[in-house]
Amino acid sequence: MIKHDHTSHNKKTNTPPPSACPINQPERYVKKYLRTIILLIFLPLITAALPLSALTLDETLAALETTRGAEGRRVEFRWDPFFQSGLFFLGDHYASFFAAAAPEESGFLLLDGRDIFTAHLPYTENGALIFPDTFIASLKDAFALSIDEEATRLRIAAIIIDPGHGGKDPGAVSAGEFMINGKSQKAVEKDIVLEVSKRLSDVLKKAWPGKRILMTRDGDTFPSLAERTTIANSVPLRDNEAIIYISIHANKAFNHNTRGYEVWYLPSDFRRELLDPSKYADSADILPILNDMLQEEFTTESILMGNSILKAFGETLGQSVPNRGLKAQDWYVVRNSRMPAVLVELGFLDNKDDIALMTTENGLQKFTEALYKGIAEFIGVFERSGGFTAVR
Ligand SMILES: [Zn+2]
CATH class of the missing domain: 3.30.457.10 (Copper amine oxidase-like, N-terminal domain)
Structure with a gap:
């Protein structure tokens, strides 16, 4: 069943700012801090005796x-x-x-x-x-x-990192050659996004040993788009567990001066079949409503996550790298993952400054840090607010 607590944004309203979420649940905070304060005051007295x-x-x-x-x-x-x-x-x-x-x-x-x-x-x-x-x-x-x-606290239990393309599908390839790893060569999207994804996976595993960090590919292979979303959708989750999906790509433009990063999510007017009808035979009449509510949740959460990532990119890469903003499009992987999902475009393969960021140790570290910070901020808001939705 779907459990909606009162923080759920199940009405068609303007998207609330991220800060609105934790504030909606003051009791949780009061209870938590009260417990900590009581322990802080009494534990030393008890233990000292x-x-x-x-x-x-x-x-x-x-x-x-x-x-x-x-x-x-x-x-x-x-x-x-x-x-x-x-x-x-x-x-x-x-x-x-x-x-x-x-x-x-x-x-x-x-x-x-x-x-x-x-x-x-x-x-x-x-x-x-x-x-x-x-x-x-x-x-x-x-x-x-x-x-x-455990039974009640909502948490992000798994993070799926999806390096775009791979294997027979190189993704975008630069028109010109650049000095990459000491060699003049074309920049290839599948290689760049795999390197960033692996680094991100390592950082996330260290930061959250209790969460499952999964990659749709960790080598030069080509899982189909359907296989990628199946990996994500088949992660077993408890009632109180949620999952997020981050697809990583690089951009291409004919103009070599075009540069910067952007994040995509699924527009809210696109209807997904989120709930499996076979599991809800008893409530077939309300299934469209449940789907609608979930769709709204996932869109809100995807927007929050996208904005967190953009903010972290700005802080980490600096103002000289253009923030091309949060955009809405019906991408396959974003549409078919039944969870909050975003697609990040790191930069442009034909721009020499973006290439410098995407192919040097210093630049790769910055992208990894920016992605980690953005995801961490979203998870912080989600878990402190007790999550927006629990789905089973
Ligand atoms: Zn791509």
């Missing part, structure tokens, strides 16, 4: 397995000796901390990159990490809370 005993890493991992609701989930620990920081995983949830310089020091435990708890921090003794009892208790409480919230 207890005698401090401690466990080794192995004992801590065993203790985590007994967390309420954690049955069958993987328990893992990663340690960064340079930053003296630790990362616990319990299934898709994770909690990070910086080690204390001495026993009985309090500090922060950050859960799922979002909620803050205070606790007596782990410290090192004779080269081994020691975990105070009170830290483990806080860690288990924090994980149990986030497991409790």
